[in-house]
Amino acid sequence: MKRNPHTPNEKAKLVLEVLKGERTLNEIASEHSIHPNMLSRWKNEAIAGLASVFENDAAQKRKEKKEHETEIDELYAQIGKLTTQNEWLKKKIWSVIFLRLQGNHWLIGLVQIFLLSSRPACCQLIELRYTTDTDYQIPMI
Template identity: 35%
Template sequence: MSRRARRNHTPAFKAKVALAAVKGDRTLAQLAEQFDVHPNQITSWKAQLEGGATGVFGPGGGNATALPAIDVKSLHAKIGELTLENDFLEGALTKAGLLSAKR
């Protein structure tokens, strides 16, 4: 018996198979034959679907990922720090004759 090359299934295909398994109108063996995947894989996809389904109805909605809070004060401080460094380096390079005054 030869081994099959490893296959990568699309998320849409996985969802289709998992939803068919959740419906329960066919056995795992029938689904495995229909979609040409191993029954253990169907069980795994079904568990992933059931585990992730709570995120769809929970706070934040479906595919909206939680963005980290932006600390504006630290960003302004960093901008000021970088501006100061750029001004210092520009002055030093101009004095050394490595940077033209025109720019």
């Protein structure tokens, strides 16, 4: 017999045909010009490897689920951290602005740098209405 390399798909089809049991292994082997021992070996390999298909699938799903849960936990931690920083910033920025109103002019530069770095976002963050480059309407507390 001439060696004819078979693809994994061809092997799988032949093994499935053997496992169905509609025809004998020898009939299938002779029809496809394969030695019965070779077909028997493919069948045994397929049966032995069948359990690993399900194990790998389950292990992969567990791994993906764990990674997903870890990512969610990290995102919740990030949300908590940012919320805390946001609340702290809202409280601290008003104390800085009120110090400015009390005549501590050295803080003017700090407030301007902070507000002008990203004007709309910062003004919204501290609930300050921006009107012009130098005029901010400070709500009364």
